[in-house]
Amino acid sequence: MFAEENGLKGDPRLQAISQAIRVVPHFPKQGIMFQDITTLLLDHKAFKDTVDIFVDRYRDMHISVVAGVEARGFLFGPSIALGIGAKFVPLRKPRKLPGEVISEKYSLEYGTDCLELHVGAVQPGERAIVIDDLVATGGTLSAAIRLLERSGAEVVECACVIGVPDVKGHCRLIGKPLYVLVEPREVDKCSRGSTCVNTKSFDCVSHQGWGG
Amino acid sequence: MSAYRDEDPRLHGIKTKIRVVPHFPKSGIMFQDITTLLLDPKAFKDTIDLFVERYKGKNISVVAGIEARGFIFGPPIALAIGAKFVPLRKPKKLPGKVISQEYILEYGRDCLEMHVGAVEAGERAIVVDDLIATGGTLCAAMDLLERVGAEVVECACVIELPELKGRERLNGKPLYVLVEYLEV
Numbered sequence: 435m436f437a438e439e440n441g442l443k444g445d446p447r448l449q450a451i452s453q454a455i456r457v458v459p460h461f462p463k464q465g466i467m468f469q470d471i472t473t474l475l476l477d478h479k480a481f482k483d484t485v486d487i488f489v490d491r492y493r494d495m496h497i498s499v500v501a502g503v504e505a506r507g508f509l510f511g512p513s514i515a516l517g518i519g520a521k522f523v524p525l526r527k528p529r530k531l532p533g534e535v536i537s538e539k540y541s542l543e544y545g546t547d548c549l550e551l552h553v554g555a556v557q558p559g560e561r562a563i564v565i566d567d568l569v570a571t572g573g574t575l576s577a578a579i580r581l582l583e584r585s586g587a588e589v590v591e592c593a594c595v596i597g598v599p600d601v602k603g604h605c606r607l608i609g610k611p612l613y614v615l616v617e618p619r620e621v622d623k624c625s626r627g628s629t630c631v632n633t634k635s636f637d638c639v640s641h642q643g644w645g646g
Numbered sequence: 647m648s649a650y651r652d653e654d655p656r657l658h659g660i661k662t663k664i665r666v667v668p669h670f671p672k673s674g675i676m677f678q679d680i681t682t683l684l685l686d687p688k689a690f691k692d693t694i695d696l697f698v699e700r701y702k703g704k705n706i707s708v709v710a711g712i713e714a715r716g717f718i719f720g721p722p723i724a725l726a727i728g729a730k731f732v733p734l735r736k737p738k739k740l741p742g743k744v745i746s747q748e749y750i751l752e753y754g755r756d757c758l759e760m761h762v763g764a765v766e767a768g769e770r771a772i773v774v775d776d777l778i779a780t781g782g783t784l785c786a787a788m789d790l791l792e793r794v795g796a797e798v799v800e801c802a803c804v805i806e807l808p809e810l811k812g813r814e815r816l817n818g819k820p821l822y823v824l825v826e827y828l829e830v
Contacts (some may be wrong), residue, residue, distance in 0.1 A: 458741040462738075468741045475721070475730060475731040475732070476727070478730055481724075481730075482725055504714055506716055508717035512718050513721055516722055524684070530714075531681065533665070533667055544701060552681055555681065
């Protein structure tokens with residue numbers, strides 16, 4: 435579900451968060467409008483608001499595990515874990531975690547990938563949330579859920595900064611509730627227009643071709 | 647300098663939570679595993695607090711973190727001191743225009759990248775990673791920041807392996823670490 439439909443309707447923080455995310459067309463390949471959260475991390479207030487919204491949601495839900503998907507889930511998960519007093523558990527690509535692991539394969543558009551979790555990081559009965567920057571097909575999140583459930587944890591919810599509007603489809607795919615702050619943006623909607631700060635520092639891709 | 651010598655009472659808890667995994671990723675390396683530190687909310691919070699106490703109020707506007715374990719410690723520090731967080735990544739991960747810095751590994755080379763425009767000239771920055779070994783990665787990180795005109799105030803790591811002399815490789819830049827690992 436979107437934050438706006440779940441208690442945060444009209445919350446001005448959400449608009450600022452959405453606007454702080456940069457859209458990079460055709461990355462990593464033609465046709466993909468990449469949602470770049472690195473610009474959100476440059477905006478201290480918007481970044482703090484992002485973390486605060488998740489902390490406010492999960493603080494009183496008796497969550498003891500925040501699992502973050504490498505690598506962009508690492509940018510948000512630890513701060514949320516610290517904010518709610520939970521442990522942070524990294525879910526990593528193969529051969530990165532040094533100790534004994536359990537692995538879960540998942541499908542990509544072409545081929546498969548794999549996510550790993552340290553044995554013993556999560557105890558049976560623990561309540562967990564999974565964090566990533568964005569949910570698209572849900573394949574990575576599904577693998578994350580399976581790893582946590584194999585360890586005996588209860589996955590309470592998956593939380594992402596960005597998610598596509600087809601929320602119902604995702605809930606069915608993953609089987610778990612999904613909480614998302616904002617939708618992906620299209621390139622032609624940089625709302626700051628000619629006063630966009632990005633024209634000074636970044637190649638604001640929203641303005642390429644607009645003469646901004 | 648290292649907090650270790652100041653004997654802050656929180657340091658013992660932090661050090662005991664770091665797991666040493668022998669012969670990873672290859673024979674002879676005693677890998678310093680910080681994931682076990684992250685499983686202890688108090689010890690993880692103490693780790694962040696020690697860095698925040700050091701850098702708050704020092705006009706640091708940039709916390710740069712090295713992929714991927716620097717992403718775990720850097721953002722909480724940045725949020726607490728009011729700075730932006732800048733990820734320094736392996737090639738082809740950052741989607742926008744980047745600058746790149748090559749560095750030498752034991753066998754071969756690697757490369758670190760930073761988004762153009764993320765850091766402005768004159769900004770005061772710290773670089774964060776979980777561990778300093780030979781210092782090669784931290785040097786590349788500092789080079790990226792200095793190339794865009796930032797001032798690297800200090801490098802900050804949870805762990806130092808002093809026997810690998812990374813501190814000397816930092817060209818006089820200060821290094822702050824919480825714990826040292828010495829092979830007995």
